[in-house]
Amino acid sequence: MIQAVRGMNDLWPETLVHWQRIEAIARDVLGQYGFREIRLPIVERTELFARSIGSHTDIVEKEMYSFELDGERLTLRPEGTAGAVRAGIAQGLLHNQIQRWWYAGPMFRHERPQKGRYRQFHQIGAEAFGAGGPDIDAEMILLTATLWKALGLEGLRLEVNTLGTPSARADYRARLVAYLRLRFEELDEDSRRRLESNPLRVLDSKNPDMTSVIQSAPSLLDFLDDASRRHFEELQQLLRRVGVDYTVNPRLVRGLDYYTRTVFEWLTDRLGAQSAVCAGGRYDGLVELLGGKPTSALGFALGLERLVELLVQSAPMALEEVPQVYVVPTTEAQAASALLLAEALRARGLRVECHFGGGSLKSQMKRADKTGARYAVLLERGDQAVVKDLRGDAGQRTIAPAEIGDYLSARLSAGAGQQT
Numbered sequence: 001m002i003q004a005v006r007g008m009n010d011l012w013p014e015t016l017v018h019w020q021r022i023e024a025i026a027r028d029v030l031g032q033y034g035f036r037e038i039r040l041p042i043v044e045r046t047e048l049f050a051r052s053i054g055s056h057t058d059i060v061e062k063e064m065y066s067f068e069l070d071g072e073r074l075t076l077r078p079e080g081t082a083g084a085v086r087a088g089i090a091q092g093l094l095h096n097q098i099q100r101w102w103y104a105g106p107m108f109r110h111e112r113p114q115k116g117r118y119r120q121f122h123q124i125g126a127e128a129f130g131a132g133g134p135d136i137d138a139e140m141i142l143l144t145a146t147l148w149k150a151l152g153l154e155g156l157r158l159e160v161n162t163l164g165t166p167s168a169r170a171d172y173r174a175r176l177v178a179y180l181r182l183r184f185e186e187l188d189e190d191s192r193r194r195l196e197s198n199p200l201r202v203l204d205s206k207n208p209d210m211t212s213v214i215q216s217a218p219s220l221l222d223f224l225d226d227a228s229r230r231h232f233e234e235l236q237q238l239l240r241r242v243g244v245d246y247t248v249n250p251r252l253v254r255g256l257d258y259y260t261r262t263v264f265e266w267l268t269d270r271l272g273a274q275s276a277v278c279a280g281g282r283y284d285g286l287v288e289l290l291g292g293k294p295t296s297a298l299g300f301a302l303g304l305e306r307l308v309e310l311l312v313q314s315a316p317m318a319l320e321e322v323p324q325v326y327v328v329p330t331t332e333a334q335a336a337s338a339l340l341l342a343e344a345l346r347a348r349g350l351r352v353e354c355h356f357g358g359g360s361l362k363s364q365m366k367r368a369d370k371t372g373a374r375y376a377v378l379l380e381r382g383d384q385a386v387v388k389d390l391r392g393d394a395g396q397r398t399i400a401p402a403e404i405g406d407y408l409s410a411r412l413s414a415g416a417g418q419q420t
């Protein structure tokens with residue numbers, strides 16, 4: 001037997017109904033905010049991610065699925081922002097205009113798999129280009145809050161922070177490194193490694209032994225430039241005005257280097273260690289870094305697997321897409337009539353399954369029942385059919401086949417048989 005690749009999941013209909021519901025609602029909500037869908041390649045040049053996410057990040061250092069083909073270094077995308085910027089620059093779509101795009105699809109990171117953390121996972125992401133004020137940051141966050149409401153998800157917590165400008169961050173970085181050197185003996189192995197390459201990530205450590213070092217570390221908020229400070233204050237005012245609750249977490253640094261100013265994460269307590277359901281922020285320097293003209297930009301991505309897990313926990317009754325009608329040709333001679341009747345019922349918008357494979361009447365009815373269908377239609381010899389209510393109290397009745405469509409449409413649209 002050939003095993004699936006570790007950390008990569010097969011998805012089955014029972015789970016996919018949740019995926020499809022999230023995707024449909026996200027599509028609607030994003031559309032309401034003026035975002036339009038884009039679809040980009042899964043494979044990009046390795047260099048794109050090294051430059052944008054940063055060569056000293058965990059993602060680029062050890063989590064990318066990279067390979068060489070025809071002399072090119074290529075990588076399965078670990079996230080969607082870099083590709084969106086690459087494509088936007090190439091098409092000349094980013095300069096001096098407002099663009100709002102969204103995307104959905106698989107991403108790949110060679111992390112240690114555990115609940116909520118996979119090697120192939122899926123994001124729905126959104127990116128907005130061309131607006132630099134805190135008002136669009138607030139709208140982006142509001143959009144995500146609206147999405148949770150539309151999905152019926154409660155209990156997510158919003159954390160926000162600002163990372164300032166690159167130069168403010170460089171000053172802070174120098175100060176942080178000096179501080180961490182003083183407490184070098186207390187650092188764990190990971191933090192010692194990060195001290196030189198990516199010291200801000202030390203603040204992200206989940207190791208409880210590091211809590212005291214992190215708690216007493218200097219705060220980036222004390223190093224902010226005035227414009228970034230104002231931007232952050234205005235964003236908070238806007239969030240309060242529009243009624244989105246948040247907490248400021250000065251240690252929220254994110255694992256990708258391209259962020260400037262606003263960063264945010266939506267967190268849950270219900271998924272163990274993998275608490276971030278959605279995350280994003282502003283990346284005003286990235287377009288220029290990748291060869292475009294300076295362009296303000298921001299975005300977020302949500303993790304579909306994590307969101308689905310939350311929804312399954314809070315609404316375990318799956319929205320099963322069971323057939324409404326199960327058509328049984330009780331003899332071989334009825335096979336064509338059964339296909340035709342099923343087609344006629346589908347043309348009325350009903351979900352219909354036909355019975356195949358013959359068998360005794362008893363086994364046919366057992367199969368009909370197992371599908372969860374509300375009605376079974378048994379086509380018998382001659383021009384009579386029996387319609388059986390398998391779940392309700394309408395019993396069974398004999399009807400001429402030509403009248404079955406009207407009868408079932410009326411029963412099902414009256415709500416008597418809607419199962420989803």
Ligand code: HAM
Nearest residue numbers: 079081117118121276277278279280281299300301303
């Ligand atoms: P990120 O924080 O790396 O940001 O990922 C966003 C979300 O994807 C996470 O909050 C999490 O829900 C989900 N996720 C990440 N890694 C995994 C994994 N291994 N398994 C399951 N879910 C995962 C980004 O990717 C940025 N591109 C977001 C962004 C867009 N920032 C600006 N624009």
